[in-house]
Amino acid sequence: MHKPQRHKTPGDESGNHPPSGFRPPVALKNGTASSPTAASTILAKLLAPGVLTACLWTRSWLGMTEVVLLTLGVCLLLLFGPQIFSKAANRVTWARLAGYGERIWLNRLLIPVPRDLNHRLTILYFVFWLGALVAIWGAFAKLPILSASGLVVAYSAQAVCLGKLIRLYAIMRERHPLYRFWSVMPVNDNRPTRSDSSRSA
Numbered sequence: 515m516h517k518p519q520r521h522k523t524p525g526d527e528s529g530n531h532p533p534s535g536f537r538p539p540v541a542l543k544n545g546t547a548s549s550p551t552a553a554s555t556i557l558a559k560l561l562a563p564g565v566l567t568a569c570l571w572t573r574s575w576l577g578m579t580e581v582v583l584l585t586l587g588v589c590l591l592l593l594f595g596p597q598i599f600s601k602a603a604n605r606v607t608w609a610r611l612a613g614y615g616e617r618i619w620l621n622r623l624l625i626p627v628p629r630d631l632n633h634r635l636t637i638l639y640f641v642f643w644l645g646a647l648v649a650i651w652g653a654f655a656k657l658p659i660l661s662a663s664g665l666v667v668a669y670s671a672q673a674v675c676l677g678k679l680i681r682l683y684a685i686m687r688e689r690h691p692l693y694r695f696w697s698v699m700p701v702n703d704n705r706p707t708r709s710d711s712s713r714s715a
Contacts, residue, residue: 551613554603570653615679
């Protein structure tokens with residue numbers, strides 16, 4: 515009995531890839547690779563060091579209990595605020611593009627990124643969090659010079675990091691199909707045409 519043969523598409527066999535040179539999209543568990551970081555999350559990370567440092571400095575005017583409650587409230591707002599203000603934040607173009615770049619950088623173990631950009635982003639993220647911790651510690655210890663220098667270091671690193679993330683998205687958008695259509699807006703093609711309206715008449 516003759517068995518029907520399955521037609522092989524490019525890339526079916528090992529070592530065979532599509533003519534374009536791209537590999538098929540790789541998805542992380544739960545589909546996280548297909549969803550870029552929200553622009554509101556990028557904005558929340560940008561605000562976090564300054565807001566938390568300011569909260570701790572209010573200890574000079576407020577009691578310890580009030581400062582703890584204020585800090586907890588700010589942490590909750592930074593945690594859940596991105597979900598509430600996601601639509602408004604998505605209008606900020608640079609934050610949206612940086613969110614694309616951050617998701618690409620987080621996917622780097624499955625889909626490699628340029629090595630030089632990877633090294634620079636790793637260092638910039640480390641410097642940012644180090645500066646943020648120094649600023650928060652300075653506020654906790656009531657050392658204004660420590661807080662100010664920590665914030666300068668954190669925000670300088672963050673500013674450069676955002677530019678590198680946007681550049682990473684611009685590069686990887688042309689190299690892998692998984693990232694190519696993130697910025698494409700869906701278009702409704704179900705609108706009735708003239709021929710449809712004339713037929714219904």
